[in-house]
Amino acid sequence: MTEHGPDPVLRLMDDIARHFAHKPADQAGAAIAAHIRSFWDPRMRRALDTAFRQGALTDPGARYAAALLGE
Structure with missing residues (x-):
């Protein structure tokens, strides 16, 4: 969460x-x-990885994707 609401990533x-x-x-x-690899910049991918490591991802598919991207 940012000061302006939910984290955009x-x-x-x-x-x-x-x-x-x-x-x-x-x-x-x-x-x-696959979508993230194609369209997200490195800054967004790092923010996603941080969110994943902090347990902020609730959707099972999102968690699976983050794990794949972290390999």
Whole structure:
């Protein structure tokens, strides 16, 4: 959370995760990770990794994606 509301990276991740919510977590995570690799800059990826390590990701697909990206 920033002083201006929810963290933009987490809000964006939640939006992307909702798009893939109809898939099992591993398939959703792979699709989310592919999207992030294609479109997110390194600063956003670092913020996502920090959020993942702090336990801030609640969606199973988002957590799976963050784990894949951290490998």
